[in-house]
Amino acid sequence: MVRLSNTMIGILNAITFLLSVPILAGGIWLRARADGTECERYLAAPVIVLGVFLMLVSIAGLVGACCRVTCLLWFYLVAMFLLIVVLLGITVFAFVVTHKGTGEAVSGRGFKEYRLGDYSTWLQRRVENDRNWNRIRGCLQDAKVCKSLEDRRDTVQQFMSSDLSPIQSGCCKPPISCGFTYVNGTQWSGPAKSTEPDCGAWSNDDGALCYGCQSCKAGVVATLKRNWKRSAIINIVFLVFIVIVYSVGCCAFRNNRRDHRNGGGYKQQGAYA
Template identity: 60%
Template structure:
């Protein structure tokens, strides 16, 4: 029973070690085979995460099963820092995703999105020129607007559709522009059209342009980010509980190691 916590820590870290291998392999594959900006963007995080999990799992596995206290101590330090960082990130995610929601448009089945409705921190990140260039490229690579155009619907069918935030913000002009509908991604501007709405001026029927540089497109991205981060934050709470349990078991295993390492020094005395 004394070694029970060591065995559990060893098993858990062995499972984590196995999980790190496909993550690391995926990152290496992306670095060699990735062609789009999105794939290249995922390459480094995947490799870093894979190496991190591999090293931490090895430290925990060897430290718990082989009685190497220094490795188990290092494992506990990393676990404590990870719990602290994850807790801070979870709180941060809930705070910055508290603002922002799609606006219902009269007579439309979809919502429209405004960049100013979201937190200033998110706005600055998505509005930065370098960041947006990469995000814009990812949206184009996903062919989200091309898939929308392939449906080939009438205006009435289109306006009653429940479009995704990206489709609503990036693939069509805002409803307030009052452009003439020809297809899902083709809308005609009146001659010599000039508007106070920058998104209306930015819209072009060119498939490579559309509304990709519109504020509504950036807002659509943030609507997706908000939805995804909310799910991540909720998942993090569950993950935090698991990490705290693993950390507690690791502390018990570390205590066992110290007692076992100290035993030979006094076991010969009466």
């Protein structure tokens, strides 16, 4: 009778292998799209790497557990241990760099405004780097994040009471302190009443808007902070699951070694473990 720990590892890795196929296929599809944006092609590489990693590890775990191939199961356990270390490091890092910063409520407005200096130094440096920001800016423009505001045709009262996302608030309109007059979601008129750099950086050109503003960078950082915190919570749940799977894998590895010592190989019969 096949041991329970080996059976569990086999089933879990069979499921993981099936999941890795669409992940890998999706990454290859993003990479091969002739009309894909730069962002899609940029995201394709990590998706492909993730798909290949999951596929190789799941094959090693599946064959190692079901066929009692100790060296493959050893490789599987090493890969799982490294995954646990990496996930733990990423989770701790995410909590460290996202503990600072929040949006500032604007009196009489439904949205908040964001200042880059309120966030962690590490996040500030990432978006202040010209190479990084040019890529992020290109992604925002390709995604047409401000198009929905332009299409809504809100009145000034409707716009001012709307709940804008951090990126919409920072990139699609000038800061309220600039004193511009609202025309529509992406058009503002009149001279600036403030000397803030963002006021001079604002443009009614759909390709420019406030993409060069510090407020836009702050909106991107605020979005990253929110998403990273959510990801960190998910990572904690995933880590608990991975540790359990790793423990079961250790039991299967111990079973394999015991069977080989007894000369039974993968045909060795035994009790459930």
